[in-house]
Amino acid sequence: MSVTTLHRPAHRDALTHLDDAFQRGDLVTVFGRCTVEYDGRASSSLGPGDRLLLLKPDGSALVHTDEGRTPVNWQPPGCDHFASVRDGRLRVRSVRRSPEELLDVRFERVHHLAAYDVTDPDELDLQGSEADLKEHILATPSRIEPGFEPLATERETDAGPMDIFGEDDAGRPVVVELKRRRVGPDAVGQLRRYVDALEREFGSGREIRGVLVAPSVTDRAKSLLDEEGLEFVALDPTTGRPPADATDAG
Amino acid sequence: MSVTTLHRPAHRDALTHLDDAFQRGDLVTVFGRCTVEYDGRASSSLGPGDRLLLLKPDGSALVHTDEGRTPVNWQPPGCDHFASVRDGRLRVRSVRRSPEELLDVRFERVHHLAAYDVTDPDELDLQGSEADLKEHILATPSRIEPGFEPLATERETDAGPMDIFGEDDAGRPVVVELKRRRVGPDAVGQLRRYVDALEREFGSGREIRGVLVAPSVTDRAKSLLDEEGLEFVALDPTTGRPPADATDAG
């Protein structure tokens, strides 16, 4: 049976059902009036209300309200779920070690409980990531500029690995930092750290170029690039070509 | 009735139930064997498998598998959900404008459908945020250093608003950047941008101090701070005091 449910169960019956579902490795949903306490990296408290609790066999827990993509409370994968009945309430605790974190959901009333036998053989295939943009550039390096030659990807520096390291038609070293979407000041700082690291590594005489590649750039980020002597090239992550609205400066 | 459900419904019945639930403003879950297509900021494809679809009355949609805190596919709040039956399959589309995004879930088989009447009056009360750390410091500025005097919070600069602006016992301007958790290189770049902006603003003669406040720092971030002539103070966001394991350098 791929789905089993209980409507308005007594807490004892909900507990039995829940423990059986955990045993089977089902994904469980519990809907009811509850309070939620969290303590760990931060701590939070949520008064009584109707919410949907999802408990996954991988140890994740999600508390969803009627609003928001983000759960109001949660526990990441790897936790242990424990159900019990205390003070006439169904209580679900989800415990994490390292960092020590506890999620405690207490149901004053369970409206509905469902256990789903989930089997998902397929892996998500996603297009338009930064990795795709990198592939486009390696396939057609001239999109950066004529004569640009990639020499390495993920090349290590004291500031961490660069997205692409290469050289221009004059043989000057070039650091390329890729972003799949419009960039702000943080991306400029990241590029700057790589360029600084290479300047230390190559010695003070050598000029290192830094190129930020993204579909577009904010005004503040553009100013920062200019101040730092860094460059910008507008490319779309899905096509690897300049975006439709791209001027030279993006 | 706060919960209505259908077990292994015919697609037509599922559709009717779904439309009624949308009308009522219920939170809906659909569990079944489905494929998922997404196209928007990126695009993705997911072959047949059993998944749980959550549709919220605020327009969010979440596709959850048996693993992960993060949904395998989703749509943020503000979307419009449309259900239909095409080619003998239940199809749920969730559409967003600006950016234009589409989530398309096609059920070959619906194992279970539930509609929940969610009412949640309570707001989450969270402790241990960066805002709490700020309050601690404003209450006891000497935690930064003896003689430190806060003058403003969120004070504007060309690089955006600083967390805390103040001066030390010698009257030197101090930029304080707060983080609730262990900091890496990005936070150093952020602090640096504020210090640079103030140096331009105050003129070249004036020395501006920059202090990063967090429970701890990574090695690389510490090196960057040292190179830039910036400082670090170890404080815990929940207590406002030095963490138990804090040495001077954190």
Add this chain to the structure above:
DNA sequence: CCCTCGATCTCGGAT
């Protein structure tokens, strides 16, 4: 484990 960074990040606040 920790570090670093990408993400359809999400979310909120300010302009």
Add this chain to the structure above:
DNA sequence: ATCCGAGGTCGAGGG
């Protein structure tokens, strides 16, 4: 609408 930064971010990949 865009910009900017916080987040219990999550998650992956590498050391």
